[in-house]
Structure formats: C-alpha cells, structure tokens
Amino acid sequence: MAEFGDCADGDQMDDQAAIHVEDLHKRFGSMEVLKGVSLTARPGDVVAVIGGSGSGKSTMLRCINLLETPTSGRISIQGEAYDLRTTRSGDLEIADRQQVQRIRAHLGMVFQSFNLWPHRTVLGNVTEVPVHVLGVSREEADARAKAVLERVGLGDKLDAWPAQLSGGQQQRAAIARVLAVEPLAMLFDEPTSALDPELVGEVLSVIRALAEEKRTMILVTHEMAFARDVATHVVYLKDGRIEEQGPPEQIFGAPSSPHLQQFISSVT
Amino acid sequence: MPDIDIATPLAPASAKTMLHGLRGFFLPHRIAMALIALAALAAMIAYMDWSWLPAYLPRLWSGLGMTMIMLVASVGIGFLFALPLGLAQVAGPWPLRWMSLGFCTVVRGTPLLLQMWLFYFGLGSLFAQFPEIRESWAWPYLRQAWPYGLIALTVSFAAYEGEVMRGAFAGVPAGELEAARAFGMSRGKTFRRVWFPRALHRALPTLAGEIILQLKSTPLVATITVTDLYAVITRVRQSTFLTYEPLLFLVAVYLCLSGALTIFLRWMENRIPSGG
Ligand SMILES: Nc1ncnc2c1ncn2[C@@H]1O[C@H](COP(=O)(O)OP(=O)(O)OP(=O)(O)O)[C@@H](O)[C@H]1O
C-alpha cells in the first residue's frame, strides 16, 4: 500500500494532519459557495461539520477528495498536497491525475444515497476497490471483506445484491466498502439523511464504533446529538465560511455566534 | 403438512415457490390456448402436404445457417459499433457527438431495404471498377452478395443500438460513477467496471427486443440474392407450387428462434436483480 507523507512537501504545513485544508474557495459560475475555509483533522480526529442547507458542507467534503475541484486553496492528505495547477481562466485543475487517484483510493467516502454498485453483490462491492484499484489479491480481499462485513453486521449478506437490502443495510455495506480500503480518513456526507427513522440507529452505531477506535473522519451530519457525542471537533459552516468551531461541549453548550445559537435551537 | 412449512422456512419455501411458479403458469386460459395450438399442429401434420421436406432439408439447414450468421454477426459487430456511437453522444467532444447523432438519425430514418440495395448495387459496382480491389484477397468475398447484406444489417443495428446505448449510458445514476471516482478508479476503469456493465444491464430488455427485430429483418437479404432461410423457402414454393406449407414452416422456425432468444436474454437479465 502506498505510503503518504514520505514524499511530503510538507513545508509550512502541519505534518501531523491527516487532512489539511487551507483557504479553500469554490465557485459554481458566479455563485461563491466556499469563501475561504481552513480545516485540519489530525489522526484520530472526528470532525463533525454542521450547518444549514446550502451552506457548503457537501461541497467542502467533495473538495477533500477532489470530486469538486476548488477554485483556489490548498489541500493535503497526510502531508501530501494535491498537485493542482491554475488554468488560463484562473481556476484550478488537476495536474496529476494519478496522484489524485492514488490518494482517493485511501480516502473512503460514504454518500448520503449509499451509491453501492447494484451489479455486484455485497461482497463484490466491498472487494471491488481492493482488487481492481489497490491490486490486492482476490483471496486477501475476500478475507478482508468478510471481516469488515462481519464488523458492520452483514456477515450473512455476502452474496446478497444491493437491491435486496434495506437502506440501513446498504449504508452499512457502503461503510464496509470504505473500511476495506483501510482508509487514512473517512468522509461521511449525511450518511443517515436518506434513511427511514427506524434505520438511522443501526448506521449511527456502526459509525460510533469506528469513531471510538479513533479512526480519522470528517462527518457532515444533521444528527446534532450524535455529533455532540462522537465528535472531537465541531465545525459550523454558514454561507461558505466557518463561523464557529471548537470542541462539541463548547459548540453545543455555549455557542457564541447568534447564527449558531439559532441553528442549534432550530434543529434540536 | 402445514406446520412443517412454517417450521422449516428456507428449503421447502424455495421448492414451494417453484411449484407455485409452475402452478401460476398453468392457468385455465393458457391450458386452453396450448390445447388449441396442439390441435392446430396435429391438423397441419395430418392434412397438409409435407412430402417436400426431406428433399429440401439440406438446403433448409444451410439457409438457416445463413440466417443465423447474418443475425449473430450483425448483432455482434453492430453492437461493437453501437458502444462508441452511444458513448460519443453522451460524453464525446461535440464533433464526435454530432457525427454519431447524424449517423444514427440518417440510418434510422431510412428503410433498411433501401440501404441494402444501395450497398449491394452501389458499393458492389463501385468496388468492381477498381482493379486493386478486384485483384485483392477480399474480392472473392466482395463479389458475393452476403457481405453487402451483412454490412447493411450491421450498420442498421449499430445505429439503432447506438441510440439505445446512448440512453443506457445516460441513465446510469451519477452517484454510482461518482463512487467509482471517489475510490480512485481511473476513467477507463470506471467505464469497464461500472459504467459499461450498468448501462448494458439497463439496456438488456430493449436490446432483447431489438435482437428479435433484427432476426425479422434478416429476410431482406434475400432481395439481394443471399440464400437465407427465407430465400430457400421461396425456392421451395416456386418449385412445389405449395402456398401455405412452406410459409407455415417458416413461421414455425422464426417463432422457435425468437422464443429461444427471448428465453436466453430474459435469463441474462434476471441474473442480476436491479434496484434501478
Ligand atoms: N455542481 C453544482 N453546480 C452548481 N451549484 C452547486 C453545485 N453543487 C452545489 N451547488 C450549490 O452550492 C451550494 C452549497 O451546496 P452544498 O451541497 O455544498 O450544501 P450543503 O451544505 O451540503 O447543503 P445540504 O445540507 O442541503 O446538503 C448550494 O446553493 C448548491 O445549490
């Protein structure tokens, strides 16, 4: 497995950071969605990102694995900065596609709508990336996949098709798919928002267990009680800016920004 | 033994659903239809003249072979062309997009019979004017009729299926492709591992219907002197002065072929239960 950080041009950057985002801007056409966001997640950090609809949470998360290319800013994973170059129109674009692919393979993303591959079984979904991207042998990938599926409580669903699973099971399979790549950090984009209320708990308890074993994660969520519980750090995003951040007790217990106070009282 | 059914849910349940499936198939109206069909078949065998069959059997076999070659080759090669045609319209740069859109529109907008004649009489006589072609290794083939029939059928299938694949590629949910990208798949790998298999699966029901249509287009090659099954039957009718028997025979063969194709393609489809 590729190591990150050896080839670090980690100059002024925080060498400890699993994820480091600096002055991130993102513009869609004339609309500026992110207006200078900086964020650091050290190994073991669970960073919860909260904020109103349209505040740019998903966009920020998607910039971290370059599903969206930032308009400007600097992002590095385990000390290795993405190689981006400026286009003639002044935006950024990916300069080294293979570097991006290599880093992405170690940043698992869990989507709101699961996005399992419906033409592969649960086991096939989980072994897909290890076998076809990371070059792990089939036997090893199968063994690893069975272990992680066991962890998320799907040990008996190896041969099921995604369409045969409930939403909660699909999301747990999607989390297993991420665990199978032994990610440096996990990115969650509202992992429970698409679920029926009675299925939210099973997914949250899997995420909680991962947080407790100190896996690095950035978690965009509307589940405030959960964020307060598992996060080591909470970021409140408002109109593309981080309006307030800090430990959960401070953010939820004694928010200083009036917007945040209003936001918290509106969702709890 | 109803209590056993409840107590052992798994194995007996599957046997039971199969029984249910069979029972579901033998509905009264289906039984009646099947009986009528059997009676009709018996009447045909008993009252019609089938004495010509044994003598023509070898030629019927070779006609069937030609029909199958036309079908399989035009579907296979046509599909290989349909992929880039569909992909170009979904993800290609604009010149390619317009070219493939234009190709599909023109071919789909004109009769296949006309295209076949244009290829046979047009291309055929054009090729004959070039000594280089006439002396090349390909000439023994190009002076026959079937390559032109095959070209016309292939071009037509490519155009129709290009359109089908365009829709299928466009219909694969963006999130599935995004997941592939988010896990570090290259564009090529995303295509091979996710986009193409998903599009193919979505297109299968339509493709199945189109392959049956293609089977029913193959007799057009008889108009440019290719001896397919239809051409053989035409010859039988001319020499035996029988009207119905050869035609009924033809109906039966095409029905069997399309039935077998339908079952095979349905089986392919059902191998993967799909959520969308
Ligand atoms: N691809 C895109 N093209 C144009 N505008 C976009 C695009 N993606 C997001 N936006 C816009 O950017 C803004 C921020 O979107 P984003 O999805 O990041 O918000 P969010 O905080 O995740 O909201 P939610 O809680 O509803 O998921 C929204 O106004 C959205 O319409």
Ligand SMILES: [Mg+2]
């Ligand atoms: Mg969002």
